[in-house]
Amino acid sequence: MGERSGKREIPLLPLRGLLVYPSMVLHLDVGREKSVRALEQAMVDDNQILLATQEEVHIEEPSAEQIFSVGTVARVKQMLKLPNGTIRVLVEGLQRARIDEYIRQDDFFQVSITYLEEEKADENEVEALMRAVLSHFEQYIKLSKKISPEALTSVSDIEEPGRLADVIASHLPLKMKDKQEILETTNIKERLNILLDILNNEREVLELERKISNRVKKQMERTQKEYYLREQMKAIQKELGEKDGRQSEVDELRAQLEKSDAPERIKNKIEKELERLEKMPTTSAEGAVIRTYIDTLLSLPWTRRTVDNLDIHHAEQVLNEDHYGLEKPKERVLEYLAVQKLVNSMRGPILCLVGPPGVGKTSLARSIARALEREFVRISLGGVRDEAEIRGHRRTYVGALPGRIIQGMKQAGTINPVFLLDEIDKLASDFRGDPASALLEVLDPNQNDKFSDHYIEETYDLTNVMFxxxxxxxxxxxxxxxxxxxxxxxxxYTELEKLHIMRDYLLPKQMEEHGLGRDKLQMNEEAMLKVIRQYTREAGVRNLNREAANICRKAARLIVSGEKKRVVVTPKTVESLLGKPRYRYGLAEREDQVGAVTGLAWTQAGGDTLNVEVSILPGKGKLTLTGQLGDVMKESAQAAFSYIRSRAAAWNIDPEFHEKNDIHIHVPEGAIPKDGPSAGITIATALVSALTGIPVRKEVGMTGEITLRGRVLPIGGLKEKALSAHRAGLTTVILPKENEKDIEDIPESVRKELKLITVEHMDEVLRHALTRQAVGETR
Incomplete structure (x- = not known):
């Protein structure tokens, strides 16, 4: 090759994406105008040209700044013009050179260069490096498969270290930056070290590539194997006439998902679960759990709703068809409808119907749903003591289920049903949690738009539900x-309301259920009144409905046996059908009694009358209370006793009466527990009557609490107590002055037949209750 030293001027051929080392022989295709002229100039001179690489491949016409400053001086050995206008040149690299100055840049590049000479190093060190480079190159060839093994043979024969480095670098698929670095390094030792680092990195990369390739190959083989086995299984199942278990199940669920009204976040959740289900074997127990979960999410309504019928007249008609009376609940439902019609959207109200058994709370809720034309769902909370019954179980538990609220929504199939939570007062709580607290979120209109059920793990909107x-x-x-x-x-219900209910609702319904027409059974109103008064004693009409069914059964038997063709029920024939009367109508005393007063009490089954009796016995002042009295009533008795002791002189009672006599207060009615703050004036009146010997009027009933100074305090449940007084045949009711506001709740038919007296002090009670005035009465 013959190295040259010193400076000279030479034409420059910029190379794109290519770099030529000394001792390399290769073909170049030259097409750019400047490059062609540089070649022509080289042919005119001494066939030598400088080959330098441009920094960016995409630049068509590079400037001097965009060409590397170090290149290779090459000899042009052959030129051939191709048909497409480009020139194919065979060049041989001779020596490294640095560009000092660009002399000409117009029609071609002419540069002034300095030849770069190789720097020698310690021969032994260089020899060791050469061996290491050859060894690494050999390993690279084995791993690469891109370089032919013959290249190793040709390289092994090279004895010059600089040339060895150049030839090996020319064989490697390096970045242009790395190739240029090797070209610019004149120190042989450094050049070999750089090449050794590059070969090391390349070898590591190739090893990683091979590992990844092997892993992918194995994975592909396994996937192909699984696919083949699945296809075999499908073929076997097809031959046996079976469906492809898991896959057909997943396909079916995906079809349901397409039709589902669930929001996007729920669909994404279901899709993820379907992917898990798809990968599970048919025998997997967890597969069944996932399937149940997906079914639950798919069957829940997310946007499906029924259109409300907001016609108030229609609603009123439906409510009146199903129930007689109940003005306040009906009025509240009609108000809700009116607001809905004006606003178009309103959070569902939470109504709580409170009343004794049998008054029609559950059936009223059903009627509300019918009036609104909504779906109706009922769940009973009686005895529910586990919080998971409301919020659901977590899916990690065996046998996990969603809570009753979500189950109810699933049953309804729409997002706006009428949802009845029956017997909410009978919720219990124990170590399994407090269901009542769990219901707080359900029944709060400001929170239930994001109701959280442990099973479905997603928030659910309950704002459209009418609870x-x-x-x-x-x-x-x-x-x-x-x-x-x-x-x-x-x-x-009042007696009159019960009569209407029996005549218009209960009896016609029972006659229809028992196959009796109007031509086979007739019952007059007097007979109905007798049944109401003497065979039932309740606030509701459940027992009355039973007696109506009883009458229909008896009549059906008489007709079927041929004894009668038509049964007419009158007050006289009621006993032959229902037996002896169970209750005495009009529980008021038949005559004025000393020490016996009729009180009025409220129970969970409605209002009731309460007879309080007082006996004065010789003794040492012992006060005895009997008759299943609760703590509150015992305290009322103590307060009444203390008040009478303080007023004994005014009523001409021996001030020492409590030291000479034992006093026994008794409330009959067997073992029925009685409690509540409303028996104070009743006990006090009975005590005064017993101590003075003045009888109490038989037609008077009373309710009210007493203070130690004799003031009468208000009570609750006045309507129920007034109804019980009316049922018992009382004509006068004494009540606290502060309960005047509650009088309008009493039905008008009852108010007309009862004399209601309001009192503020115990003296007023005695004035109206005793047959004559107590002596020395003062205020």
Whole structure:
């Protein structure tokens, strides 16, 4: 080759994406105008040209700044013009050179260069490096498969270290930056070290590539094997006439998912679960759990709703068809409808229907759903003591289920049903949690748009649901829960209302169920009244319905046996059908009694009358209370006793009466527990009557609490107590002055037949209750 030294001027041919080392022989295709002229100039001079690489491949016309400063001086050995206008040149690299200056840049590049000479190094060190480079190159060839093994043979024969480095570098698929670095390194030792690092890196990369390739190959082989086995299984199942178990199941669920009204986040969740299900073997127990979960999410309504019928007249007609009376609950439902019609959207109200058994709370909720033309769902909360019953179980547990609320929504199939939570006052709580607290979220209109069920693990919107709850009493409902509900009290029915209900609702329904037409059974109103008064004693009409069914059964038997063709029920024939009367109508005393007073009490089954009797016996002042009295009534008795002792002189009672006599207060009615703050004035009146010997008027009933100074305090449940007084045949009711506001709740038909007297002090009670005035009465 012959190295040259010093400076000279030479034409420059810029190379794109290519670099030529000394001792390399290769063909170049030259097409750029400047490059062609540089070649022509080289042929005119001494066939030598400088080959330098441009920094960026995409630049068509590079400037001096865009060409590397170090290149290779090459000899042009052969030129051939091709048909497409380009020139194919055979060049041989001779020596490294640095560009000092660009002399000409117009029609071609002419540069001034300095030849670069190789720097020698320690021969032994260089020899060791050469061997290491050859060894690594050999390993690279084995791993690469891109370089032919013959290249190793040709390289092994090279003895010059600089040339060895150049030839090996020319064989490697290096980045242009790395190739240029090797070209610019004149120190042989450094050049070999750089090449050794590059070969090391390349070898590691190739080893990684091979590992990845092997892994992918194995994976592909396994996938192909699985696919082949699955196809075999499908073929076998097809031959046996079976469906492809898991896959057909997943396909079916995917088809359901397409039709589902679930929001996007739920669909994504179901899709993920389907992917898990798809990968599971048919025998996997977890597959069944996932399948149940997907079914639950798919069967829940997310946007499906029924269109409300907001016609108030239609709703009123439906409610009146199903129930007689119940003005307040009906009025509240019609108000809700009116607001819905004006606003178009409103969070569902939470109504709580409170009243004794049998007054029609559950059936009223059903009628509300019918009036609105919504779906109706009922769940009973009586005895529910596990929080998971409301919120659902976590899916990690065996036999996990969603809570009753989500189950109810699934059953409804729409997002806006009428949802009845029956017996909310009978929720219990124990170590498994507090279901009443779990219901707080369900029944709060400001929270239930994001109701969280442990099983479905996604929030669910309950704002469109109209929740109705029922209870016999509000006392056992926790205050925070009660605060979220609008309480509508259904006290019970008057005698007149019961007559209407029996005549227009209960008896026709029972006659239809027992196959009796009007030509086979007739019952007049007097007979109905007798059944109401002497065979039932309740606030509702459940027992009355039973007696109507009883009459229909007896009549059916008489007709079928041929004894009668038509049964007419009159007050005289009632006993032959139903037996002896169970209750005495008009429980008022038949004559004025000393020490016996009729009190009025409220129970969960409605209002009731309470007879309080007082006996004065010789003794040492012992006060005895009997008759299943609760703590509150015992305290009322103590307060009444203390008040009478303080007023004994005014009523001409021996001030020492409590030291000479034992006093026995008794409330009959067997073993029925009685409690509540409303018996104070009743006990006090009975004590005064017993101590003075003045009888109490038989037609008077009373209710009210007493203070130690004789003031009469207000009570609750006035409507129920007034109804019980009316049922018992009392004509006068004494009640606290502060309960005047509640009088309008008493049905008008009852108010007309009862004389209602309001009192503020015990003296007024005695004035109206005793047959004559107590001596020395003062205020």
């Amino acid at each position: 109705i709850t029922t209870a016999n009493s509000t006392h056992t409902i926790p205050r925070p829960l009660l605060d979220r509900m609008e309480v509508i009290s259904i006290a019970g």
